[in-house]
Amino acid sequence: MHRRTIGSSILLFxxxxxCSGAALAAAGAPGAMPSAMDxxxxxxxxxxxxxxxxxxxxxxxxxxxxPADYLxxxxxxxxxxxxxxxxxxxxxxxxxxxxxRKIAQYFADLQPxxxxxxxxxxxxxxxxxxxxxxxxxxxxxxIPACIACHGARMTGxxxxxxxxxxxxxxxxxxxxxxxRSGTRHALAPDCMHAIAVKLNDRDITAVSSWLARxxxxxxxxxxxxxxGPLPLACGSQPQ
Numbered sequence: 001m002h003r004r005t006i007g008s009s010i011l012l013f014x015x016x017x018x019c020s021g022a023a024l025a026a027a028g029a030p031g032a033m034p035s036a037m038d039x040x041x042x043x044x045x046x047x048x049x050x051x052x053x054x055x056x057x058x059x060x061x062x063x064x065x066x067p068a069d070y071l072x073x074x075x076x077x078x079x080x081x082x083x084x085x086x087x088x089x090x091x092x093x094x095x096x097x098x099x100x101r102k103i104a105q106y107f108a109d110l111q112p113x114x115x116x117x118x119x120x121x122x123x124x125x126x127x128x129x130x131x132x133x134x135x136x137x138x139x140x141x142x143i144p145a146c147i148a149c150h151g152a153r154m155t156g157x158x159x160x161x162x163x164x165x166x167x168x169x170x171x172x173x174x175x176x177x178x179x180r181s182g183t184r185h186a187l188a189p190d191c192m193h194a195i196a197v198k199l200n201d202r203d204i205t206a207v208s209s210w211l212a213r214x215x216x217x218x219x220x221x222x223x224x225x226x227x228g229p230l231p232l233a234c235g236s237q238p239q
Contacts, residue, residue: 037106043091044103051112058171059085064110067222069159071104072097073187073236082185114166114216122209126202130210133203134164143198144231146207149191154214156222160236163222164211172208180204187235194232 045052047060054062063071077083079092079100092100132138134154137145147154149161156163164172178184179196186192199207229239 037102041103041106044107047087049112051110052107053112054115054166056115056168058168058174061168061171062115062166063107064112065155065220065222066108066162067156067158067160068101068104068108070156070162070236071107072101073160075100075104077185084183111220114220117215118169118209118212120169122213126206127210127213129202130206130208133207134210141198143195143203146211148231149234149237151223153217153219153223154211155217155220157237158222158225161222161234163220165214165217165220167212169208169212172211173204176204176208189233189235191230191232191234191236 044063047055048063049055049060052062052064054060054064074083075092075095076097078085078088079095081089133143134146137143137148146164149157150164151157151161154164175184176196176199179190179192180199182193184193230237233239
């Protein structure tokens with residue numbers, strides 16, 4: 001009951017922000033005239049930022065510029081139970097696939113500025129371990145490098161692999177934890193779960209800390225479809 005109350009409260013806040021934003025636009029608030037899709041995604045931008053750039057809050061990550069297929073897969077996962085966060089589930093419960101694809105493409109086309117890189121104090125040994133796993137993996141444990149799937153620039157790979165930059169360390173660590181525990185699911189075969197179960201807490205801290213410190217790439221767009229096979233079968237990136 002407590003979780004349901006919290007979820008309902010967040011949903012009411014989102015709906016209040018949506019209605020408030022529409023009222024401001026109707027009243028002639030300064031700025032460019034919003035498009036039809038700008039208006040339709042106000043429930044998204046109320047939490048994820050006006051251009052999907054993310055907020056200083058681990059529940060509301062950057063979604064702008066990620067591949068459209070990846071964003072669509074996440075929207076359907078929240079709607080259908082593959083990912084669990086009550087406010088997202090409530091908002092998406094009755095939206096059809098074609099509408100979710102339009103939302104996904106809207107945010108995929110945006111490239112707002114990246115946030116400042118994380119500068120909190122972390123041991124050099126931890127950062128070095130994270131860099132090794134991201135760039136080289138751990139062959140002895142059959143852990144592929146992150147860049148083998150997410151691209152050399154770590155900006156994601158078309159059509160369904162997300163970028164890893166512009167996110168908080170605690171958000172990255174939290175998502176790795178949900179992959180490892182099996183509370184977050186992807187299209188089968190679930191490659192991220194297969195990788196995450198091989199990671200210990202030190203690995204997750206190292207990878208998330210190193211990624212959060214990386215600067216914005218010169219070209220933030222996702223890489224084209226990879227020419228070669230991925231290190232392992234992945235349902236969200238069919239070969």
